Amino acid sequence: MLIEVPKVKEAFLKKIEKIVGPLGYSSKNLDRLNYARDSSFKATIQMKYAKVEHFPDVIAWPRSVDEVQKLVKLAVAFKMPVVPFGAGSGVCGGTIPVKGGMIIDVKKMNRLITLDTENLVVEAESGIMSMGLEDQLERRGYTLGHFPSSIICASLGGCLAARSAGQLSSRYGKIEDMVLNLEMVTGSGEVVSTRNVNNSSGFDLNQLFIGSEGTLGIITKASLRIFPQPRTRAFRSVSFKDMPTSIEAIRRFMQLGVKPAVVRLYDELDTLLLVSSKSTGGKIREHGWSDKIKEMIKFSGLKAMLHSPRLLNASGKFFSRQCAVIFMFEGHEAIVREEKEMVMDLCLEMGAQDLGEKPARHWYENRYRVSYNASPLFHTGHFTDTIEVAASWDRVPLLYEKMVQAISPHAMIMAHLSHVYTDGGALYFTFVAPLRGLKSGEKMYDLIWEKAMKTCLGAGGTISHHHGIGRLKAKYMTDEWGEGLALYKELKNYYDPHHLMNPGKLM
Numbered sequence: 001m002l003i004e005v006p007k008v009k010e011a012f013l014k015k016i017e018k019i020v021g022p023l024g025y026s027s028k029n030l031d032r033l034n035y036a037r038d039s040s041f042k043a044t045i046q047m048k049y050a051k052v053e054h055f056p057d058v059i060a061w062p063r064s065v066d067e068v069q070k071l072v073k074l075a076v077a078f079k080m081p082v083v084p085f086g087a088g089s090g091v092c093g094g095t096i097p098v099k100g101g102m103i104i105d106v107k108k109m110n111r112l113i114t115l116d117t118e119n120l121v122v123e124a125e126s127g128i129m130s131m132g133l134e135d136q137l138e139r140r141g142y143t144l145g146h147f148p149s150s151i152i153c154a155s156l157g158g159c160l161a162a163r164s165a166g167q168l169s170s171r172y173g174k175i176e177d178m179v180l181n182l183e184m185v186t187g188s189g190e191v192v193s194t195r196n197v198n199n200s201s202g203f204d205l206n207q208l209f210i211g212s213e214g215t216l217g218i219i220t221k222a223s224l225r226i227f228p229q230p231r232t233r234a235f236r237s238v239s240f241k242d243m244p245t246s247i248e249a250i251r252r253f254m255q256l257g258v259k260p261a262v263v264r265l266y267d268e269l270d271t272l273l274l275v276s277s278k279s280t281g282g283k284i285r286e287h288g289w290s291d292k293i294k295e296m297i298k299f300s301g302l303k304a305m306l307h308s309p310r311l312l313n314a315s316g317k318f319f320s321r322q323c324a325v326i327f328m329f330e331g332h333e334a335i336v337r338e339e340k341e342m343v344m345d346l347c348l349e350m351g352a353q354d355l356g357e358k359p360a361r362h363w364y365e366n367r368y369r370v371s372y373n374a375s376p377l378f379h380t381g382h383f384t385d386t387i388e389v390a391a392s393w394d395r396v397p398l399l400y401e402k403m404v405q406a407i408s409p410h411a412m413i414m415a416h417l418s419h420v421y422t423d424g425g426a427l428y429f430t431f432v433a434p435l436r437g438l439k440s441g442e443k444m445y446d447l448i449w450e451k452a453m454k455t456c457l458g459a460g461g462t463i464s465h466h467h468g469i470g471r472l473k474a475k476y477m478t479d480e481w482g483e484g485l486a487l488y489k490e491l492k493n494y495y496d497p498h499h500l501m502n503p504g505k506l507m
């Protein structure tokens, strides 16, 4: 692999060194290679074939808002693109330096600044890792309630910038629901701070910056609502005969005002692969074939079966014939008891089979593991990715059907519904296809995404519930935002007048 020479001059590096010190920056090739990609799967396909499209020229690790401000002002003076970097767990190419320039990685700004136990508010620097923040809160008896599957490898700033959702979002909300105020260094190097949102003094300025994906500036700290640690937890699981019935049941109990911490509905193929017959005491298995199909899909048979993905997807559905739903409730004992009863009564009335506690407990104990199953697939000559979209309840069943139909001819496709609210929920698709070479792999990857995004927009869905837009989905933002795009362009001109902040992302 040939790594192009950095375009920065020695004089520029000397100025960076003055701001962050000799160990606070690097233009070494190894560092430039490490920061050339995030965790997006297209970059993983390319990396497998030693293809790297874009390198940063220099990486800086500031320790304070003052240093961030000086770095941005320096970049403005030299007309150098700036890419804010949290932890690189983004899956949409959000940190890929498409125009080179300077990566500003805030991971050294990782302090929990204050914990206000009277008002239940925590203030922290944006480079703190989500797991580190949660650990510190839990040790004192609190929780943020934000548990993305990437909790060990995502920063607070990255979660805010990409509008992240944790696994318990149905109870605690998404990250944007937790923010009281934040601080950001804009693209012109000014520091802006927003005020507490519990007021009606105009509109909520926080929401201008949450989800801005580093295109307006660099978030340096935030204050967030926290909660007391839950006193108790309860687990239940059921299965329904099909997706439409399960979706309808979930809609009904969410609209009763129940707030389970976790609701995850798996489609037939996902049920077959993920919910083990052992964990349900055999209840999830209707006949002996399902385990055989599962073994074939999981091991050597997958490649052969992917010659005919449509058949594979159809047989998964045929042999499973059920959709598992797992629930976790948490909080005060009385509320947990009541919520569990209401949910279970409604599900059983609608024909669900009670699978007991085990599948839900099994999920809870392994909740951060499943996301890291991609490596074995890449090693065995496949590629995979996940597509998370969302819709209102009236559109969820059709969106699910259409997305499966669109992807089914090209890849193994399965989905679960999670992050459910009173007005709708998010569908999370996982696809797997054979990787037969760089060019054909990239082509197939792009085709699947193109079909998925167009299908989603056509079915009235939104193209992202929590992974954000990045580079991957930027070209669909005109359809997604409509007239909102003009407003964003004005904001961009105002906060990033030189258009140096994270070029090529979000639109």
Ligand SMILES: Cc1cc2nc3c(=O)[nH]c(=O)nc-3n(C[C@H](O)[C@H](O)[C@H](O)COP(=O)(O)OP(=O)(O)OC[C@H]3O[C@@H](n4cnc5c(N)ncnc54)[C@H](O)[C@@H]3O)c2cc1C
Pocket: 038, 039, 083, 084, 085, 086, 087, 088, 089, 090, 091, 094, 095, 106, 126, 127, 147, 148, 149, 150, 153, 154, 155, 156, 157, 158, 159, 160, 161, 162, 163, 164, 165, 166, 167, 213, 214, 215, 217, 218, 219, 220, 371, 372, 466, 467, 468, 470, 502, 505
């Ligand atoms: C295995 C796995 C599981 C995942 N599970 C989830 C999940 O459950 N829920 C979920 O929401 N996401 C999930 N993700 C996606 C990812 O973790 C989130 O998008 C997360 O918010 C990214 O955080 P990060 O710190 O790694 O950001 P990065 O990848 O570093 O950056 C993401 C974007 O935010 C910008 N950015 C980063 N920091 C700042 C800052 N301080 N100021 C301004 N802009 C900034 C970057 O420029 C980029 O555009 C998962 C990813 C992986 C790999």
